[in-house]
Amino acid sequence: MTGRAEYPLISVCIANFNGMDIIDDCLRSVQNQIDTQPFEIIVHDDASTDGSAEYIRIHYPDVVLLQSLENAGFCVSNNRMVAQARGKYILLLNNDATLFPDALLTLHAYAETQSSGCILSLPQYDAATGNLIDIGSLSDPFLNPIPNMDAKRGDVAMVSGACLWITKVLWEKLGGFPEWFHTLAEDAYLCFRARVEGYSVQALGSSGFRHWVGKSLGGGKVTAQNRLATSHKRRALTERNKSFVMALTYPAPLFQLVFPLHLVLLLAEGLILALIKREWRVFREIYLACFMALWLERGRILRLRREIQSRKKIGPRLFMSVLKLPPHKLRMLLRHGVPQLE
Template sequence: MLQSASDPTITNGKPGEPPLVSVMLVNWNTREMTLDCLRTVYEQTREVPFEVILVDNGSHDGSAEAIAAEFPQVVLMAETENHGFAIATNISVERARGRYVLLLNTDTLVLDGAIDKLLAFARERPEAKIWGGRTLFEDHTLNPFSCWGRVTPWSAFCQAFGLNAVFRNSELFNSESYGGWKRDYEREVDIVQGSFFLIEKAFWDELGGFDPAFFMYGEEADLCVRATRYGAAPRMTPTATIVHFGGKSATKKANKLVYILGSRNGMIERYFPQGWVGFGKAMTAAWAFTRSIAYPAASLIAPRFKESAACWKEVWRRRNEWRNGPLQRATKG
C-alpha cells in the first residue's frame, strides 16, 4: 500500500496542532478532478486546522502517484481493490484525528471558505448532529441534490407515476426533492448527501459508520435515518457552498441507476412500515418499467430521447440486480 504523510502531526495549522476536522475523500479513477478538489480544499480552508485523508480505491489512472507527488501532506491510503464508497470511507475514518469528520466527494470544488463556514454552522447548531451545505452544478446553477427527503410509500408512488415531475414545485407530490425549495435558506432535512457531509467523529463511531451493504449510493441515507433514532436532526445551510459535478465515478448512466434503484429498495426494506415493503418495491419496479416503455415510445417522435430509451431499457433488463436491495461488491465496476 502506497502511503504518504507518515507524520501524524501534519495539518494545515501550527506544528503539532491537532486537526479540528478530518476531510475524507474516496478516489476511483478521477485523478484530475481529485487534484482540482484538493487544491480548492487547501486554498479555501483558512480558519480551522484540518487534515486530509484520502483512500484510492485501486485506481488505474495514476491517481495515487499524482496525489502523493503534489500533496505529500495528504494521508494517502492506496488500496489495490475497489472497496466502494461505504467501506473505503469507514476505513479512512478509523484514522481520523479531528473532532469532526467531513466527507467530501472528489468531483467537487470548495468555494469561498465553504469548509470553514460549515464548521461554523455546526458550532451554531450542535443539536443537528449532521450538517450539510449547498451544491452547485459546473455552471454554478443550483444542484438540488445536496439534501433530500427520505422515501415514503407516498413519495414512492409519486416517483413511480411521474407526479413528482408533473408537480415539481410541490412538496406534497415532490417531497423527496422538497418541491421548489431553492436551498437558499437554512432548514432541517432528512438526508444530507455524502458529497459534503459533516458529522462529529464520536457520533459517527456511535452509529458504526456506513453500512457496507451499500457499495455505492444510499449509504448516507441509511446513516441519516439511523442517526435520527439517536436524536439527530440533520440541517442544511446555504452559506457553505461547493460545486459538485456528480456521477464521475459512475461512467455509465444505466450503471448508476441500477445502483440507485438497488439502494432505494434497500431503504424500503429497512425503514418502511410493516406491510408496506412489498408496495414500496413494486413502486420502484413501476418507476423503472414505465420509463422503459415511455422513453422508447417518445424516441420514435423525438430522437433526443434515444439515449434515455436505451438507458432505461437496460435498467429494466437488469432488474434482477436491483430488485432485492443494494448491489454487492460482485457487481461493482
Template sequence: MAEAGRDEEPELSVVLVTYNSAHVVTAALDGLGERRGTEVVLVDNDSTDGTADLVRDRYPHVIVVESGGNLGFAKGVNLGVRHARGSFVMLLNPDATIAEPDLRALLAAARRDPGSVFAPFVEQPAPQRIVSAGWAPSTWRMFAHYSGLSRLGRHARWLQGHYLLPAQVRSPVRVDWATGACLLLSRGLWDRLGGLSERWFMYAEDVEFCWRVRSSGHDVWLLPEARATHLVGASDGRRTDSVDPAWVVNLREFHALTMARGRASTASWTVVVAAGLASRAALAAVRHGPRSDAARRFSAYSAALVRSHR
C-alpha cells in the same frame, strides 16, 4: 502512506475516496488548499490511472491511504476516518469542491451544535432541477417528486418530495438526508453511530446514515449560505454513457429495510418509482428523441427496478 503534516493535531479531517479520479481530484484538493488546523485523508481504491501517485507528487501534505482493492465508497470512507485525527470530519467527493468561506460556515455551525450533521447547498451542472437533500424516501415523497406535486411544496412542506427543489431552500432547513458528497459532523457523533453502513458498494449509504442520525435524536441541517459544487457521476473516470441503476435499487432496499410495512408496501413503492422513471423516459424521448441520453437512462433505471423486484 504519506505522513506529511502529522505534527499538529487537526481540528478538521477531510476524507476523500478516489477510484480513477485523477481527472477531477486536483480541483477538490486545490479548493481545500493547505488549511491550518485541517488534515486531508485520501483513500485510493486501487486506481489504475495514477491517482495515488499524482496526489503524493502534487500534494505532499495529503495523507494517502491505499486500500489495496476497490472497496466501494462506504468502506473507503470508514477506512479514511479510521486514519483521521480531527475532532470534526468532513466527507468530500473527489469530484466536489468547496471554497474556504463555505467550509468555515459549515465548521462554525458544527462547533455550535456538535450533535448535528451539516451539509452545504450542493450546486450541480446546469440546469439544476433538484437539491441533493430532502425527505426520507417514503412512497408518498417519491410520488410527490415524480408526479410534479413537489413543485407546489414551497409553502406546503407535506407536498415536497424526496428531493428538495432549489426554490424550497432559502434558509437553513432541517432535512431527513443530505448527499454524502459533502457532509460535516463531529467525530464523536460519527463514532457513536459507527460510520457508514457497508451494506452497499455505493449509493444509499448517505441516506441510511442520515436516517440513523435522525433516529438517534440528532439533526441533519442543510445550510444554503454554504455552497459546494459536485460534478455528479464524474468521480470514477467511467464512460459518461454508462448507466448504473444501483442508486434506485439500493434506495428501494433502504425503504424496504427501514420504512416499509411489508412486501405490499415495497411493491407499491416500486410501482410508483418505476412508473415515475418511465414517465421521465417518455418525456425525454418526446423532447430529445428516443435515443437521447436522458431517455435511455431513465428507461434503464425503471427497467432495473422492476427486474430486481421479481
C-alpha cells in the same frame, strides 16, 4: 494550510478513483480554506488505474494517502478514512467536488452551536453551469430526493455524501456507511438513520460547494436536451440501495404501508420501461436485480432493522415531516420524459 496539522480538529476525507483530471481542484479548494481550524486531508485511493494515487503522493506530500489494492467501493473507502481520522469533525468530500473558501469555517462555526450531534452540509452548485442544485433534499415517500431551494429551511431529509459533515463520535454511533451498499444511497442511509435515532440533518444556507454531478458513475443529471440521463449501473445501485434504506429505517406503521406499495410500483415501472425501450436487460439488470438483492440480504436487513428501530427516538409524524408528495419520479417523468439509460 497544506493538509496535515499536528493536532487537527477537522478531518477532510476524500474518496478517489481515477480522479486525475479533477483531484487538483478538489485538494486545492481544501488547502485554500480561510480562517479555519487546524485540519488534515485524508485521501483513500480505490485502486485507481490512471496514476492519480502516485500523483497525489508526489504533489501533495502532506496529504494522508491510503491505497487499496482492489476496488472496494465508496462505503468502504469512507469507513477506512474515518477510522484513521484524528479530527473531532469529519467532512466527507467527493473528489469531483470543490469547496467555497469559507466552507470549513461556516460548517465549524455552526457545528459548535449544536449541543447534540448532527449531520450538516452546504448549498450544492453545478460545477459545469454554476446553477444551484439544492440546499439539501427533502424526499417523497419512496426515497426519491426532492431538491430543497429554501435557504432558511434548515432541517432536511438528507444531504449529499459529496459534502457531508459529521462528528466522528456520531459517525461511530451510527456505524458509518453500510459496506454492503458498495456505492450510492449510503448518504440517505446515514441521514435517515440519524433522524430515526433523534439527530438532526441540516443544510446551511450560506457558503457552498461545486459538484461535477455524475462524474464518477455517469448520469444522474439533466442533459442539454432536457432529458434525464443515467447509466444502468447507477440506476441499479440506486433502486437497490434506496429499497435497503426504506426497509431498514422506515418506522412502523409507515413501513408496512409504504414498502409494499414501493415494491409494486417498482415492479410496474421496470416492466413498463423495459417495454418502452424494448430491452429486457433494463428489467433484468435494474429491477429484477433489486428484488433478488432484497431476498438474498433479508437476514442482514432484518437484523439491522431491529437494531435501528430499537434506538428510535422519533415518531412517524416527525419522521414524515420531511417527506413530500407527489412522487418525485412522476414529476420528473412529466418534466423530462422517459429517462435515457446509457
